[in-house]
Amino acid sequence: MLAFKxxxxxxxxxxxxxxxxxxxxxxxxxxIVFYNGMLDGWNRQGRSDTVAWETGNGQYWHPLxxxxxxxxxxxxxxxVTGEAAKLVKENQLLPMLITQATxxxxxxxxxxxLKGIDPNQEILSIPSASLKPQNGExxxxxxxxxxxxxxxxxxxxxxxxxxxxxxxxxxxxxxxVDIFKSNVPTVDVSQVYIPLSILQEMTGMKDExxxxxxxxxxxxxxxKGWTFKDTKFLLKDFDEMINAKKxxxxxxxxxxxxxxxxxxxxxxxLSVFRRQKEIGTYIALGMTRLQVIRLFTVxxxxxxxxxxxxxxxxxxxxxxxxxxxGIPMPKSADQAGVAISERIFPFYxxxxxxxxxxxxxxSATIVSYFPTRRISKMRPTDALKGKMQ
Amino acid sequence: xxxxxxxxxxNLTKRFHMGEGDFTALRNINLAFGxxxxxxxxxxxxSGKTTLLNIIGSLDNxxxxxxxxxxxxxxxLTHKQSAxxxxxxxxxxFQTYNLLSVYTxxxxxxxxxxxxxxxxTERQKMVMEALDWVGLADKAKSKPAQLSGGECQRVSIAxxxxxxxxxxxxxxxxANLDAANSHHIIQTMKKLNRExxxxxxxxxxxxxxxxxxxxIIHLKxxxxxxxxxxxxxxxxxxxxx
Numbered sequence: 107m108l109a110f111k112x113x114x115x116x117x118x119x120x121x122x123x124x125x126x127x128x129x130x131x132x133x134x135x136x137x138i139v140f141y142n143g144m145l146d147g148w149n150r151q152g153r154s155d156t157v158a159w160e161t162g163n164g165q166y167w168h169p170l171x172x173x174x175x176x177x178x179x180x181x182x183x184x185x186v187t188g189e190a191a192k193l194v195k196e197n198q199l200l201p202m203l204i205t206q207a208t209x210x211x212x213x214x215x216x217x218x219x220l221k222g223i224d225p226n227q228e229i230l231s232i233p234s235a236s237l238k239p240q241n242g243e244x245x246x247x248x249x250x251x252x253x254x255x256x257x258x259x260x261x262x263x264x265x266x267x268x269x270x271x272x273x274x275x276x277x278x279x280x281x282x283v284d285i286f287k288s289n290v291p292t293v294d295v296s297q298v299y300i301p302l303s304i305l306q307e308m309t310g311m312k313d314e315x316x317x318x319x320x321x322x323x324x325x326x327x328x329x330k331g332w333t334f335k336d337t338k339f340l341l342k343d344f345d346e347m348i349n350a351k352k353x354x355x356x357x358x359x360x361x362x363x364x365x366x367x368x369x370x371x372x373x374x375x376l377s378v379f380r381r382q383k384e385i386g387t388y389i390a391l392g393m394t395r396l397q398v399i400r401l402f403t404v405x406x407x408x409x410x411x412x413x414x415x416x417x418x419x420x421x422x423x424x425x426x427x428x429x430x431x432g433i434p435m436p437k438s439a440d441q442a443g444v445a446i447s448e449r450i451f452p453f454y455x456x457x458x459x460x461x462x463x464x465x466x467x468x469s470a471t472i473v474s475y476f477p478t479r480r481i482s483k484m485r486p487t488d489a490l491k492g493k494m495q
Numbered sequence: 496x497x498x499x500x501x502x503x504x505x506n507l508t509k510r511f512h513m514g515e516g517d518f519t520a521l522r523n524i525n526l527a528f529g530x531x532x533x534x535x536x537x538x539x540x541x542s543g544k545t546t547l548l549n550i551i552g553s554l555d556n557x558x559x560x561x562x563x564x565x566x567x568x569x570x571x572l573t574h575k576q577s578a579x580x581x582x583x584x585x586x587x588x589f590q591t592y593n594l595l596s597v598y599t600x601x602x603x604x605x606x607x608x609x610x611x612x613x614x615x616t617e618r619q620k621m622v623m624e625a626l627d628w629v630g631l632a633d634k635a636k637s638k639p640a641q642l643s644g645g646e647c648q649r650v651s652i653a654x655x656x657x658x659x660x661x662x663x664x665x666x667x668x669x670a671n672l673d674a675a676n677s678h679h680i681i682q683t684m685k686k687l688n689r690e691x692x693x694x695x696x697x698x699x700x701x702x703x704x705x706x707x708x709x710x711i712i713h714l715k716x717x718x719x720x721x722x723x724x725x726x727x728x729x730x731x732x733x734x735x736x
Contacts, residue, residue: 108609335635370533387593390554391654392582392610394575486554490589 107125109397113405117412125407127373130182131366131466132417135410138198138462139421142393143452145355149348151447152289153341157230159290161340162200164167166190166332171316176206180269183314190318190329198324200229201315203305207268211256218252218296220268222305222315230291235285237301244304246280249294253285260285266298272312289447295403363466366413367473374406374477385481386490399478406474408465428452501661501669501694502528502551505604509546509558520546523560523612530661533688535697535705538714547714548664551696552585553577560643565661566653582610586655586693590667592647594639597675600626600650601635607658618686625657626650629683644678654681667700 110284117124123478126344157163186194186201193199203222208215223230225237237245248258256262260282267277267446280300318332328334361492378385388398509521521543528534536544549555554577562569564583572580581587586607594603604625608618626632629649639647646667655663656688666682669677671719686709688695697704705711713721 111609115602305646382707383591383593385593386596387589389578390552390587390589391594391607392578394576394578397578487549490554490593 109404110408111470112401113408116401116405116410123134123373126414127366127369128339128377128416131409131470132421134359134362134366135413135417136421136424136463137362138465139354139417139454139459140425140428140452142352142383142458142462142477143425143454144450145348145352146455146458147448147453148351148446149345150346150453151450152344153337155289155447156292156341156344157287157337159210159293160230161337162229163322163324164320164334164336165340166313166318166329166334168197168316169331169333179204179206180273180315183311183316184331185313186315187313188330189327190332193324193329194318197228198321199304200224200227200319200321202317202319203309203311203314205268205305205309205314206472207211207298208264209256210265210267211258211262214256216256216296218266218298220305221299222302224301224302229319231288231300234299237299239301239304244278245283246299247284247286247299248282249297249462250285251291251294252297253282255295258282258285267272268308272309276308282398288373315464323405341429363469370406370409370470371473371477374402374411374474377402377405378477378480379386382489383492385484386486386488386492389486390490395482395484399481401473401479402478403475404472406478407467407471409474410470413466413470414463425452425454429454499529499636500527501530501565502526502696503561503563504547504551505561505563505626507547507550507557509550509555510558512567519705519717521557524669524717524719526712526719526722528662528694530694531692531708532714533695533708534588535665535686535699535708535711536712536714537700537705538720539700539714542714543717544714545666546717548666548696548698551662552587553580565611577658583658584661586658586660586663587664588648588651588655588663588668590670592639592651592671594647594650594654596639597634598638600631600637600639600642603639603650604653604657607654611658621652622656625653627689628656629653630654642674643678645672647677648672648680649683651685652687656691656693660693660698662694664696664698668697669699669701674703674727677701681707 168182168184170178172178174454177478183203190199194201201224204361205220207218207220209218210216223232223237224236225234227234232247237247239245246264248256253259256264263279263281265277265279266281267275280298301316306314318329385398387396388401394403428456434449435446501534502574504526505525507521507524508519510517510519524547538544542731547554548559550569552563553564553572556570558663566579567580569577569580595606598606601622605618613621623635624630626635629652631646631649631653634646639650642650648671663684668680668684672680672712681704684695687693697708699705708725709727710722710724712719712722
């Protein structure tokens with residue numbers, strides 16, 4: 107307690123030098139919290155959007171299905187029967203049939219995934235209700251990115267060619283009945299949704315599906331003939347991308363933190379050098395060397411506590427503002443290939459705040475301690491004279 | 496002076512490494528200091544005055560021989576024991592005051608009491624009493640930079656005396672002061688010496704200080720040249736302080 111009291115007095119007494127160090131460190135502190143908050147916010151929004159639009163509460167895959175291998179699609183389908191059929195009826199599972207196809211918008215050739223989805227489903231956010239067939243047309247639903255890349259708009263007709271269960275090519279025109287907007291590019295880019303029953307009929311795969319999407323209320327259960335993939339598995343790519351982003355941003359804020367810590371280190375080295383007489387006086391007045399080392403270390407590390415207070419003064423209002431209005435993402439973010447909202451709302455978790463505080467305080471304490479080790483080698487008589495040691 | 500010895504120096508020699516050789520600062524010193532003494536170590540620069548004070552203050556160790564302070568052999572004390580000895584029993588007064596510039600006068604005087612873990616009320620009372628002794632109670636909230644040299648040295652005396660130590664070691668306390676201030680601070684110390692029976696040992700070559708000393712130990716080239724008691728009639732001790 108004494109060391110804190112004395113250190114605080116010394117720090118405040120040091121004036122401008124203290125406040126310069128504290129300002130730099132507080133900036134590093136706010137940037138670290140902001141960056142982490144932004145990535146956590148993006149992570150949360152991205153995960154929640156991906157779950158809502160694509161993965162649901164996990165998926166049951168046909169054993170041959172591999173989302174990265176289009177060749178597997180030809181055989182990755184099976185009739186939905188038994189327990190699976192029962193759960194589909196109870197709206198606990200959403201069957202989707204997926205097949206490769208080629209679309210010919212305005213005579214161009216475009217490889218697409220043709221996905222059969224129940225127009226009445228409520229498990230995913232895909233607005234499939236617009237897929238109810240009318241006037242004998244095959245209704246198709248596409249995303250905004252797909253519409254832009256294929257130059258398609260609502261009401262357009264586009265020729266689609268696919269292979270049926272026997273490998274025979276067939277082609278028909280579908281009509282774009284709606285264009286949806288989603289933050290999840292994997293449900294949009296090169297994806298064409300048509301009613302499940304129509305796709306089953308077109309491919310000759312009556313009552314068949316490639317995968318079954320679980321509803322939020324369905325707890326994972328074994329279904330014979332299907333392999334369950336949980337959200338952890340399904341979001342692996344997204345998690346890896348976030349971790350890679352975190353790694354990149356870590357370099358930036360560690361550089362910033364290093365600069366701030368260097369300033370503290372420099373101050374400490376200078377303090378021990380310039381305040382030898384003071385150190386000698388402390389010892390003459392009855393402090394042990396260890397107490398003096400502790401005093402100087404606490405003094406250095408208190409920069410981080412002052413930085414925390416200063417950072418909170420301008421950081422909290424700033425972050426509350428950002429949290430309210432979000433950070434707008436550029437239009438080009440749509441093409442990034444990852445789930446990203448128009449605005450990212452940072453999320454500041456208690457764990458992130460505590461770990462950031464610990465990171466700053468501990469690293470400031472370490473860099474404060476090292477220069478003070480010299481004190482233990484000082485002769486008090488020389489220190490009192492302020493002799494260079 | 497006639498009281499039992501509280502400091503004993505026995506065959507003390509102190510050498511310093513200087514480049515490739517050794518420099519002998521003190522040679523075979525034998526001295527004893529009693530309770531309530533007002534003694535000066537007198538001699539030219541390099542005679543070993545400060546070195547002897549540092550050893551008595553357990554800031555340094557003898558190379559040979561013994562320095563026994565309040566029953567403790569200085570060379571046998573651990574760092575912690577030395578610190579306790581200095582904190583509770585020895586006050587220091589320095590030529591350049593060595594006040595902590597960012598602290599107020601009150602804080603400077605309070606410092607030793609903080610280490611002794613006195614309560615706030617005790618500290619408040621003791622500090623104000625010490626500042627009263629030196630006539631600076633009205634400057635308690637001032638910073639050292641706002642004080643004159645004489646006032647700084649009086650703060651330094653208050654800081655040394657606030658813990659009521661048995662021994663006060665003053666290294667050239669008047670060297671940076673004018674004549675009037677020198678007399679003033681020595682008179683203050685003499686008064687405290689009488690009232691509190693504290694042992695004062697000075698390192699000095701200031702004749703103004705010598706006027707007040709009861710005992711003068713002349714050092715030359717690290718050896719005791721002369722150890723003389725000054726008759727009371729010849730000192731300013733008899734002057735009403």
